[in-house]
Amino acid sequence: xxxxxxxxxxxxxxxxxxxxxxxxxxxxxxxxxxxxxxxxxxxxxxxxxxxxxxxxxxxxxxxxxxxxxxxxxxxxxxxxxxxxxxxxxxxxxxxxxxxxxxxxxxxxxxxxxx
Amino acid sequence: xxxxxxxxxxxxxxxxxxxxxxxxxxxxxxxxxxxxxxxxxxxxxxxxxxxxxxxxxxxxxxxxxxxxxxxxxxxxxxxxxxxxxxxxxxxxxxxxxxxxxxxxxxxxxxxxxxx
Numbered sequence: 001x002x003x004x005x006x007x008x009x010x011x012x013x014x015x016x017x018x019x020x021x022x023x024x025x026x027x028x029x030x031x032x033x034x035x036x037x038x039x040x041x042x043x044x045x046x047x048x049x050x051x052x053x054x055x056x057x058x059x060x061x062x063x064x065x066x067x068x069x070x071x072x073x074x075x076x077x078x079x080x081x082x083x084x085x086x087x088x089x090x091x092x093x094x095x096x097x098x099x100x101x102x103x104x105x106x107x108x109x110x111x112x113x114x
Numbered sequence: 115x116x117x118x119x120x121x122x123x124x125x126x127x128x129x130x131x132x133x134x135x136x137x138x139x140x141x142x143x144x145x146x147x148x149x150x151x152x153x154x155x156x157x158x159x160x161x162x163x164x165x166x167x168x169x170x171x172x173x174x175x176x177x178x179x180x181x182x183x184x185x186x187x188x189x190x191x192x193x194x195x196x197x198x199x200x201x202x203x204x205x206x207x208x209x210x211x212x213x214x215x216x217x218x219x220x221x222x223x224x225x226x227x228x229x
Contacts, residue, residue, distance in 0.1 A: 049217065
């Protein structure tokens with residue numbers, strides 16, 4: 001069964017520092033992978049997605065993620081954190097085997113310190 | 115604005131009661147997903163419908179049921195409510211219902227409080 005694991009339920013970085021949010025997946029076939037962001041009192045919105053084209057995927061707001069099959073990882077990075085990046089981030093997987101499920105990780109809450 | 119509308123935004127009810135949450139997907143989206151978000155269990159997939167038919171089922175309790183109507187709106191029915199059912203319930207929609215490369219568009223959620 002497919003699943004995603006996000007390491008670290010809370011991450012704090014200083015403004016201007018590198019953001020690294022970790023996501024590892026488990027799937028019997030190469031999956032489709034996504035990062036979503038949830039701001040307070042809002043629904044989730046897509047940051048970026050991997051669908052087997054380029055392994056380095058660029059998203060909105062300066063975020064990017066790299067698909068590494070050998071490490072079964074899809075970590076999210078941003079070179080320089082901004083206060084407005086404070087939110088909860090979810091990694092998600094959607095498999096190709098026909099089960100149609102779209103599974104989310106437990107989320108990582110990012111705090112940006114001034 | 116994602117284009118997905120959920121009502122009500124907030125709902126307070128008592129244990130043992132039944133509630134219905136409603137979702138209108140984005141115009142043209144055929145697939146509707148329901149998720150439950152709670153502090154201790156994160157974002158749990160409940161069920162997916164595509165063009166009126168159930169497509170996938172997740173961790174949905176037997177006390178819960180859902181359906182998608184011909185106009186593509188969906189309702190999630192929660193019955194015999196327990197304190198532990200208090201959570202934020204999200205609806206999301208997508209253009210397709212097949213193996214998903216597509217983005218999910220989320221509503222703002224319905225916050226259920228069971229007292």
